Structures are given as structure tokens and as C-alpha cells.
Amino acid sequence: xxxxxxxxxxxxxxxxxxxxxxxxxxxxxxxxxxxxxxxxxxxxxxxxxxxxxxxxxxxxxxxxxxxxxxxxxxxxxxxxxxxxxxxxxxxxxxxxxxxxxxxxxxxxxxxxxxxxxxxxxxxxxxxxxxxxxxxxxxxxxxxxxxxxxxxxxxxxxxxxxxxxxxxxxxxxxxxxxxxxxxxxxxxxxxxxxxxxxxxxxxxxxxxxxxxxxxxxxxxxxxxxxxxxxxxxxxxxxxxxxxxxxxxxxxxxxxxxxxxxxxxxxxxxxxxxxxxxxxxxxxxxxxxxxxxxxxxxxxxxxxxxxxxxxxxxxxxxxxxxxxxxxxxxxxxxxxxxxxxxxxxxxxxxxxxxxxxxxxxxxxxxxxxxxxxxxxxxxxxxxxxxxxxxxxxxxxxxxxxxxxxxxxxxxxxxxxxxxxxxxxxxxxxxxxxxxxxxxxxxxxxxxxxxxxxxxxxx
Amino acid sequence: xxxxxxxxxxxxxxxxxxxxxxxxxxxxxxxxxxxxxxxxxxxxxxxxxxxxxxxxxxxxxxxxxxxxxxxxxxxxxxxxxxxxxxxxxxxxxxxxxxxxxxxxxxxxxxxxxxxxxxxxxxxxxxxxxxxxxxxxxxxxxxxxxxxxxxxxxxxxxxxxxxxxxxxxxxxxxx
Numbered sequence: 001x002x003x004x005x006x007x008x009x010x011x012x013x014x015x016x017x018x019x020x021x022x023x024x025x026x027x028x029x030x031x032x033x034x035x036x037x038x039x040x041x042x043x044x045x046x047x048x049x050x051x052x053x054x055x056x057x058x059x060x061x062x063x064x065x066x067x068x069x070x071x072x073x074x075x076x077x078x079x080x081x082x083x084x085x086x087x088x089x090x091x092x093x094x095x096x097x098x099x100x101x102x103x104x105x106x107x108x109x110x111x112x113x114x115x116x117x118x119x120x121x122x123x124x125x126x127x128x129x130x131x132x133x134x135x136x137x138x139x140x141x142x143x144x145x146x147x148x149x150x151x152x153x154x155x156x157x158x159x160x161x162x163x164x165x166x167x168x169x170x171x172x173x174x175x176x177x178x179x180x181x182x183x184x185x186x187x188x189x190x191x192x193x194x195x196x197x198x199x200x201x202x203x204x205x206x207x208x209x210x211x212x213x214x215x216x217x218x219x220x221x222x223x224x225x226x227x228x229x230x231x232x233x234x235x236x237x238x239x240x241x242x243x244x245x246x247x248x249x250x251x252x253x254x255x256x257x258x259x260x261x262x263x264x265x266x267x268x269x270x271x272x273x274x275x276x277x278x279x280x281x282x283x284x285x286x287x288x289x290x291x292x293x294x295x296x297x298x299x300x301x302x303x304x305x306x307x308x309x310x311x312x313x314x315x316x317x318x319x320x321x322x323x324x325x326x327x328x329x330x331x332x333x334x335x336x337x338x339x340x341x342x343x344x345x346x347x348x349x350x351x352x353x354x355x356x357x358x359x360x361x362x363x364x365x366x367x368x369x370x371x372x373x374x375x376x377x378x379x380x381x382x383x384x385x386x387x388x389x390x391x392x393x394x395x396x397x398x399x400x401x402x403x404x405x406x407x408x409x410x411x412x413x414x415x416x417x418x419x420x421x422x423x424x425x426x427x428x429x430x431x432x433x434x435x436x437x438x439x440x441x442x443x444x445x446x447x448x449x450x451x452x453x454x455x456x
Numbered sequence: 457x458x459x460x461x462x463x464x465x466x467x468x469x470x471x472x473x474x475x476x477x478x479x480x481x482x483x484x485x486x487x488x489x490x491x492x493x494x495x496x497x498x499x500x501x502x503x504x505x506x507x508x509x510x511x512x513x514x515x516x517x518x519x520x521x522x523x524x525x526x527x528x529x530x531x532x533x534x535x536x537x538x539x540x541x542x543x544x545x546x547x548x549x550x551x552x553x554x555x556x557x558x559x560x561x562x563x564x565x566x567x568x569x570x571x572x573x574x575x576x577x578x579x580x581x582x583x584x585x586x587x588x589x590x591x592x593x594x595x596x597x598x599x600x601x602x603x604x605x606x607x608x609x610x611x612x613x614x615x616x617x618x619x620x621x622x623x624x625x626x627x628x629x630x
Contacts, residue, residue, distance in 0.1 A: 078525050119486060119550070120528045120539045120623070142546045170546050180546070180571070206571065208481075214571075226604070229572070235607045268578060311605075316580040319604035349604030356602075392595070428519055428611055 144168040146455035148233040150240065154437065154447035162188035168202070176208040199295060201254050213262040216274075219296050220259055223272035223309040224323045225249040226347050226360055233453025234431045237387055237397035238419050240449060244381040247403050248362045249345065250279075250289055256296040257304065268314025278305030278327040281366065282335040287376035288405060289364055292330070300332040317351040330366060337370025356387040356397075375409030395423045397435075415441035421449075430454045482567050483577060486539045489552040489566055490530050499532040504627045513594060517618045518542070527623050535561070536624055540616040544570045544609035551613060553620035558628075559589045560617060573609030581610070590621040 044052075147165045152158065165185040172178040181203045187196030204218030221229045227241055228251045245251040257276025264271060277299045279292035294300065304327070311321035323345045330341035345362035363380035371377040381403025389395040399419045406413040421435025431453050439445035484492075491498050503526045506514070514522045530537040538553045547569035554562040563585045565577035575581060581603060589597045596618055602610045 119541060140547075142543075144546055168546070172547075230605050230607065232608075263574075268575065313575045313603060313605075314578070314580070316584070317601040317603070319575075351602045351604070353599050353601065358604075389599075428615075 140172045142168075142170040142172075144170070144456060146232045146234075146453070148451055148453035151450040152240075152447065153449070154445050156443075156445045166201075178206050180204060180206060201252055213260060216259040216261070217257075219254055219256045220274075220276075222253050222255060222274070222276075222307050222325075223259070223261075223311075224253065224307065224325070224343070224345055225251060225362060226349060226358060227251055228253055232455040233433075233451070234425065234429060234455050237385065237395065237423055237433075238399060238421060238435050238449075239433045239451035242360075242383050242385070242399060242419075243401045243415070243417050244360055244362055244383045244403055247290060247405055248364065248379055248381040250293050253293065254296065255305070256299065259307075268312055270311045270313070272307070272309045272311075274307050275304055276307065277301050278303055278332070279330050279341075280332045280334070281330050281338060281341070281371075283337060283370050287338065287366060287371045287374065289379060300334070302332045302334075303327055303329040305330075319347075319349045321345075321347045331368070331370075335368075335370060337373075338366060338368035341366045354389040356385075356389075358385040358387075359383070372408060375406035375411060375413065378408035379403075379405045380407050393425050395425075397421060397423070413442055415439065415443065417445075429456055484552070484564060484566050486550065486552060486566055489539065489564060490537050493535065493537045493552075493554050493562070494530065494532050497532075499530050501528050502531055502627070503528060504623055506626075510626055513622060514619065517594065517622060518615055527626075529623065529627060531627070536627065538620045538623060539566070540619055542612040542616050542619075544573050544612040546570065549576070549609060549612050549616075551616050553617065555620055555624040558621065558624060559587050560585045560621065562586070563613075563617065565613070570609060573603070573606035575603045575606050576609045576613050581613075585617050588617065588621075590618065590625065594618065594622060596621075 145165075145167045147162070149160070149162045151160050163186065165188065166182055167184075168180070168182045170178060170180045182201040184199045184201050185196060186199060187194075190196045190198045200219060202220055204216045204220045206214055206216045208214045223229060225245050227236060227245045228249060231241065231252065240246075241251060255276035255278070257274055259272060259274035259276070261270070261272045263269065277294065277296055278301075279289065280294050280300050281287050281289060281292035285291035305325055306327075307323065307325040309321055309323040311319065313319045323343075325341075325343035327341045329339060331338040342365045343363070344365075345360065348357070348359040350357045359382070361380075361382040363378070366377045366379070368377070381401065383399055383401035385397055385399035387395055387397035397420070400416070401419075402414060402416045404414040416439070418438040419435045421433065424432045426432060433451040433453065434448065436448045437446060487498075505526045506522075506524060511521065527538075534556055536555045538555065539550065540553065541548045541550045543549070548567075549565065549570065550567035552562075552564045552566050553560060563582045565582065568574055568577060581601075584598070584600050585596075591597055596614065600610065600614050
């Protein structure tokens with residue numbers, strides 16, 4: 001019984017001790033919380049807030065100063081990287097060639113801070129397809145090029161041919177005077193007995209006199225037809241050039257001499273007029289125009305030729321032109337059977353949206369008993385091409401061409417050709433081509449052509 | 457000198473004496489273009505910095521890389537002006553663009569240096585770009601009609617238009 005009482009007392013003590021512990025713990029928590037609350041509820045004085053604001057204000061000012069300094073340094077770094085030859089913080093002798101293109105050299109420099117340049121792109125040296133170095137004085141050298149390789153699977157031939165490999169070098173002496181050239185390797189190999197040739201197709205000095213007209217002196221492409229001046233493979237449909245600009249217009253046709261070019265009025269009318277070396281067509285080459293090209297290589301210049309063109313591009317998507325040429329004696333006075341010659345052509349190019357139309361008529365009128373005897377006194381042809389761009393990369397076309405290099409007699413010597421095909425532009429500068437060819441008339445030559453071309 | 461030669465010489469002299477406009481040259485200085493765009497008050501120059509991703513997109517647009525860290529532009533009242541340059545065939549063509557609300561408001565050929573392709577300066581060509589915008593594929597929202605004999609100049613101007621809209625996008629999205 002006593003034992004039970006003792007045990008009970010012990011239990012009461014234990015309970016009391018636990019309660020006491022809880023009480024102490026509670027008091028401690030309350031005390032700490034009270035102290036914290038008391039501390040938190042103690043608001044800083046106005047003086048303390050003012051001091052705090054002063055410190056923060058100083059910090060903000062310091063950060064702003066640092067930010068300005070950093071921006072300046074960043075601009076200096078950017079200028080130094082992009083314009084390594086000048087310091088961006090000081091005013092520099094800075095070209096305004098871009099601003100005063102036609103001003104005389106005296107006025108081409110002015111003192112301006114580099115950051116006042118009015119061009120968004122700041123880089124002085126561009127990594128273009130065409131590797132160009134435009135120096136600040138308006139001088140500059142440029143390298144361009146184009147090329148095309150063909151596979152022809154035709155009745156007449158089955159061959160693979162790197163048809164053209166062209167490099168073009170240009171140099172700007174000043175804002176008015178420049179040099180342009182085009183060097184071509186045809187059919188990939190040249191030399192004795194080889195099928196190909198190395199040719200200089202352009203090499204002239206061009207001068208903008210009075211800033212309103214230009215004059216070319218040297219070896220230049222004649223302003224005739226559609227393709228003779230612009231024939232980068234990415235700019236036309238079909239693997240091979242159209243037969244008119246091969247058999248009637250001897251494209252690529254270049255001569256040596258002088259050529260004036262300019263614009264008339266402000267409505268899209270332009271002219272070209274030139275005096276230059278001419279063709280040499282004789283009975284030895286059966287009066288075939290294409291074989292009369294002398295390529296300005298020790299060319300017989302007994303009789304020069306005159307070429308003129310009027311071109312109108314005054315409305316959206318449309319370009320029309322008419323060219324003519326006259327040569328006093330197209331045999332260079334070596335062949336008594338041939339006299340003077342006249343050439344005429346008319347072109348039309350119309351692009352609207354995805355549609356395109358190209359048309360060309362060209363003819364030769366060769367005077368003399370020689371050409372007349374084989375009907376070559378009249379040589380003519382025309383073509384019409386329609387095209388449609390399915391997407392920005394795919395385009396389809398069809399072309400019908402008729403030509404006759406002996407249209408002056410009653411004998412049927414006319415040829416006609418259909419081409420239907422597709423161009424695929426892998427990029428703006430690279431094109432893959434395929435077309436099916438059906439040639440009829442005096443000779444059939446059917447098959448297909450594949451090609452790849454580029455320009456840069 | 458025969459009759460034909462004399463006639464040709466007379467034609468040349470007549471042409472040289474006629475009223476002509478230049479094919480090459482400065483049609484408007486970039487400075488004047490910016491000034492005109494903002495009614496005589498040229499705003500402070502702003503910059504768009506080009507990161508790696510932007511440079512990759514620029515390479516896609518131009519077909520070559522652009523050696524620049526940042527692009528200058530002028531902006532005021534939601535209107536932005538950009539002066540861009542790109543080679544047509546051999547020479548740089550300088551073009552001014554005004555972009556407002558993601559659409560081209562105005563485009564002007566400022567300096568033309570190429571031998572051919574000067575027709576791109578005519579309003580019948582430049583007006584095609586009015587109100588044009590960028591698609592989600594970073595292409596122009598409309599097809600631009602080409603000009604015979606000026607294909608490379610047309611391509612260059614079209615690429616610059618895409619670039620101006622892309623830069624606008626970078627400037628406003630950033």
C-alpha cells in the first residue's frame with residue numbers, strides 16, 4: 001500500500017515536472033518572440049532614413065557613372081574592332097565617298113567623328129560573295145566570278161562539259177574611273193589540239209564624264225539581245241543558252257573600241273552607241289556569222305562596225321529594246337563576194353509576280369553575191385519563253401525557238417527547237433537545271449540536258 | 457568619213473548635249489535621308505547589337521556573313537530609319553529604309569555605283585516594297601517583280617529589305 005502511495009506521488013511529481021518544463025519552454029518562446037517583435041516594431045528615425053537615402057543616392061550615381069564609362073568603352077572597343085585604322089574618341093579624317101559620290105577629290109574628306117557616319121552597317125570590309133575591298137578613298141578592287149557545267153544527252157552528242165569558268169576583276173581608280181575585266185576558260189582545258197580556250201571577254205576602262213554619261217574604252221560586250229551582257233547561269237532558264245543567241249547573235253560577242261552609254265530623260269529610256277572592231281565573214285567560213293568573230297586578237301580592223309541600242313525599262317517588270325549594227329564591209333574587204341551588213345534585233349522581257357516572258361527577234365542582212373549564192377544573205381530567228389516560279393527556289397519554263405542561217409533562198413533550212421525544263425536555285429547564287437530538248441527542221445536533235453551553275 | 461560615220465557622230469554629239477540624268481551617283485545623301493525621315497530633326501543614333509543567333513540569321517538572308525558587331529539606326533515616334541549597303545554585281549548599292557510597326561514605309565536608293573541595274577531606283581520598283589513585312593520564315597511577305605538586266609541589283613535590294621525588317625525586329629523585340 002505504501003509502495004502504491006509512493007508510486008503515485010512519483011507520478012504526480014513527473015507530471016508536475018513535465019508541466020513545469022512546458023511552462024518554462026512556453027515562457028522562453030514568448031520571451032524571444034516578444035523581444036523580436038519589440039525590436040521589429042522599433043521604427044528608424046527620419047534622420048536614419050535620410051542617411052540611408054543619401055547612401056543609396058551615392059550608390060546610384062556611382063553606378064550611373066560606371067555605366068556611362070562602360071558604354072563609352074564598349075563603343076571604343078566596337079569602333080576599334082570594326083574600324084581598326086581609326087580611334088573612335090577623336091574626330092578623324094573620314095571619307096564621305098558614300099555621301100558625295102560624284103564630288104571631286106578635294107571634297108571627298110571632311111573632319112567628322114566616326115560615330116556620325118550615316119550607314120547602319122559599320123563594317124568597312126565586307127565578306128561578300130564577291131570579295132570586295134572598298135577603301136575609304138573611293139578606290140576598290142573586286143573579284144567576281146561565275147561558271148557552269150553541263151551534261152548533254154542528245155542525239156548529236158553525249159558529253160560532260162565544264163562549259164565556262166569565269167573570273168572577273170575590277171578596280172575603281174576613283175569615283176569616276178574604273179577598270180573591269182572578264183577572263184574565261186571555256187571547256188575546261190586549252191592548248192594545241194585541245195577543245196577549250198582561254199579568252200579575255202571584257203577588259204575596258206569606264207569613265208563617267210560630267211557625271212551624266214559613261215564611256216567604255218577597250219574590249220567590251222556588245223549591247224545586243226538579252227543574254228549577251230547578262231549571262232550568269234543563275235539569271236536565265238535552260239541549261240544551254242537559247243539557239244537564237246548562239247546561231248544568229250554570236251553570244252558571247254565582244255569587240256574592241258568605244259561605247260557611250262547613258263539615260264535619256266527620267267522615264268527609263270537608255271541608250272548605247274559604239275564604234276568598234278567588226279566581224280570577218282568570208283566564204284571560207286560559209287558566211288556563218290558565229291564563225292566571223294575575231295575575238296579582238298590581232299583582229300582585222302580594215303572595216304569597223306557601229307552598234308546602237310535603245311532600251312526602255314520605264315514600267316514595273318517590263319524591259320524592251322531594239323539594237324542595230326552596221327558594218328561597211330563585213331568581209332574586211334578580203335572577200336569580193338561580200339559587202340556591207342546590217343543587224344537588227346528586238347527584245348521583250350516581262351516579269352510579273354511569278355510569271356515571266358522573254359521574246360527576241362534577230363536578223364542579219366548580208367549584202368554580196370557570195371552570201372546570196374547560198375542563201376546566207378538573210379539569217380534570222382526568234383524565240384518566245386514563258387516561265388513560272390512555283391516557289392522562290394523552283395521555276396519551270398518552256399521555250400520555242402525558230403532560226404535559219406540560210407533564209408535567203410527557197411531551200412528549207414529552218415530549224416526549230418522546244419525546251420521544257422526546271423531551274424532549282426539552291427541559293428540565290430547556285431542553280432541546278434534540267435531541260436528536255438526537241439529539235440526539228442532540217443536536223444533532229446532530241447534529248448535532255450543537265451547543268452549546274454553559280455556566280456559570286 | 458562616209459555618210460554613215462558622220463551620222464553616227466552627229467547622234468553621239470546630240471545625245472551628249474541632251475538633258476540626261478545620271479545612272480550612277482548619289483540620289484540623296486544618307487544624312488539628308490535620315491533628316492528628311494524625321495522632319496528635319498535627326499534623332500540620336502541607336503544600336504542593335506548582334507549576337508550569334510542574329511548573325512546566323514543575317515548569313516541566311518544575305519548568303520554571306522556580315523562583319524559587324526552592331527547596327528546603327530535612328531528612331532523616333534515608332535518610326536525607324538536604316539541605311540544599308542550590299543553589292544549588286546560588283547559595287548555597293550546604298551539604300552535607305554523607313555520601317556514603322558514592322559512594315560516598310562519607305563525605301564529609297566541613295567547611292568548607286570553599279571554599271572547596270574540602275575532601274576532599281578525608279579518608283580515603279582521601290583513602291584513594291586511599301587507596307588511589306590517579314591514572314592515567320594524571315595522572308596518578304598510579297599513577291600518582288602524583277603527587272604531584266606538588273607537581276608543582281610534587284611536581289612541586292614530585296615535582301616536589304618529583309619535585313620532592315622529583321623533589324624527592326626531585333627530592335628523592338630530586344
